[in-house]
Amino acid sequence: xxxxxxxxxxxxxxxxxxxxxxxxxxxxxxxxxxxxxxxxxxxxxxxxxxxxxxxxxxxxxxxxxxxxxxxxxxxxxxxxxxxxxxxxxxxxxxxxxxxxxxxxxxxxxxxxxxxxxxxxxxxxxxxxxxxxxxxxxxxxxxxxxxxxxxxxxxxxxxxxxxxxxxxxxxxxxxxxxxxxxxxxxxxxxxxxxxxxxxxxxxxxxxxxxxxxxxxxxxxxxxxxxxxxxxxxxxxxxxxxxxxxxxxxxxxxxxxxxxxxxxxxxxxxxxxxxxxxxxxxxxxxxxxxxxxxxxxxxxxxxxxxxxxxxxxxxxxxxxxxxxxxxxxxxxxxxxxxxxxxxxxxxxxx
Ligand SMILES: [Zn+2]
Numbered sequence: 001x002x003x004x005x006x007x008x009x010x011x012x013x014x015x016x017x018x019x020x021x022x023x024x025x026x027x028x029x030x031x032x033x034x035x036x037x038x039x040x041x042x043x044x045x046x047x048x049x050x051x052x053x054x055x056x057x058x059x060x061x062x063x064x065x066x067x068x069x070x071x072x073x074x075x076x077x078x079x080x081x082x083x084x085x086x087x088x089x090x091x092x093x094x095x096x097x098x099x100x101x102x103x104x105x106x107x108x109x110x111x112x113x114x115x116x117x118x119x120x121x122x123x124x125x126x127x128x129x130x131x132x133x134x135x136x137x138x139x140x141x142x143x144x145x146x147x148x149x150x151x152x153x154x155x156x157x158x159x160x161x162x163x164x165x166x167x168x169x170x171x172x173x174x175x176x177x178x179x180x181x182x183x184x185x186x187x188x189x190x191x192x193x194x195x196x197x198x199x200x201x202x203x204x205x206x207x208x209x210x211x212x213x214x215x216x217x218x219x220x221x222x223x224x225x226x227x228x229x230x231x232x233x234x235x236x237x238x239x240x241x242x243x244x245x246x247x248x249x250x251x252x253x254x255x256x257x258x259x260x261x262x263x264x265x266x267x268x269x270x271x272x273x274x275x276x277x278x279x280x281x282x283x284x285x286x287x288x289x290x291x292x293x294x295x296x297x298x299x300x301x302x303x304x305x306x307x308x309x310x311x312x313x314x315x316x317x318x319x320x321x322x323x324x325x326x327x328x329x330x331x332x333x334x335x336x337x338x339x340x341x342x343x344x345x346x347x348x
Contacts, residue, residue: 067110067111067113068108068109069108072105075105076105076231076232077101078098078100080101082100083105084096084097084099086104087268087280089276089280090278093277094107094108095107095277101301102296103287103288118284119185119186119227141172142168143168143222144172146172146220146342147173147176150218150247151176153247154217156176156178157178157216157218158179158217159173159219160182160220160241161173161180161183161220161221162206162219162238163183163184163223163227164184164193165189167193169222170182170197173220178218180197181201181216182200183203183209184201184202186203189203206234206237214240214242215241215242216243216246217242217243218246218248219238219242219248219249221248221249222249223251223252223253225252226287227284227286239302239347244347244348247344247347248298248344248346249342249343251312251340251341251342252294252340253281253289253341254289254290254291254312254336254339255279255280255290256291257337257340257341258337259279259339260339261336289341290341291341292309294306294341294343295343298343299345305345307345308342309343310341310342311338311340
């Protein structure tokens with residue numbers, strides 16, 4: 001029995017290595033493609049020497065989180081009492097799954113206090129001081145590609161960038177002809193942005209902001225939704241400030257990417273031990289989405305029609321020739337290779 005477990009574990013590890021290698025290959029198709037997670041990981045992911053894919057996290061991954069609310073019964077999206085235990089990570093953080101809308105979230109969630117401390121100074125200096133020009137360029141190109149891909153749904157209009165942190169999505173929006181406004185929770189970050197950009201910029205509690213209703217053609221929210229402890233009032237407010245027919249762009253980590261699914265399975269089988277559930281990134285992510293749950297949630301429980309979801313393949317417009325063909329083919333397979341996904345939804 002022990003021998004067969006060991007063989008199974010070894011086989012799983014070989015498979016995991018194989019798929020990790022595939023991820024590296026995918027990344028080398030376009031080195032900038034390594035910007036697949038979020039800005040906090042970005043600095044740590046890219047090695048200028050070897051272009052290695054490095055899963056080192058920038059957060060306090062070894063400190064046990066201690067500051068939680070009471071466990072929730074009701075799912076914030078569908079508002080049904082259908083949260084059930086689903087998984088846990090190496091620090092003992094519990095993940096729940098809603099049996100009604102299938103959404104996954106941390107339960108119990110972090111306290112407001114904990115999250116407030118976490119997001120004060122969340123954006124690294126390196127992301128804003130121009131000391132990493134290649135990464136800055138890549139980061140901006142990612143957003144340029146997002147805006148470029150949105151052109152098939154609408155002409156550039158007025159956009160609000162939520163979580164505009166390092167400013168690249170503001171810059172990209174301006175270059176693509178959008179009339180740009182930005183919001184970030186952290187005051188210091190926004191003060192720095194104000195010294196660089198002339199557009200209207202807001203900070204503080206998004207829910208308290210006095211924003212004109214029916215005002216925006218696009219709300220752009222890349223790598224933000226997974227951080228929101230109570231996403232319902234945000235999505236409702238976003239709907240109110242969008243013009244009828246306005247678009248919501250959401251980019252999130254994909255918990256159903258091949259890599260994440262495999263790691264979840266390994267964890268549940270007891271084969272990851274110290275690394276169990278690391279892919280949930282629970283030190284700062286509190287919700288865990290995939291294209292299907294984004295579609296189910298936005299269409300079923302909010303007034304949005306989803307126009308498109310999928311692997312975050314928006315980098316395609318930037319790739320030349322055969323690389324584009326190769327990546328397009330890989331992304332067309334019914335496998336979620338990428339660890340991020342996107343959703344474009346239209347306000348009803
Ligand atoms: Zn639900």
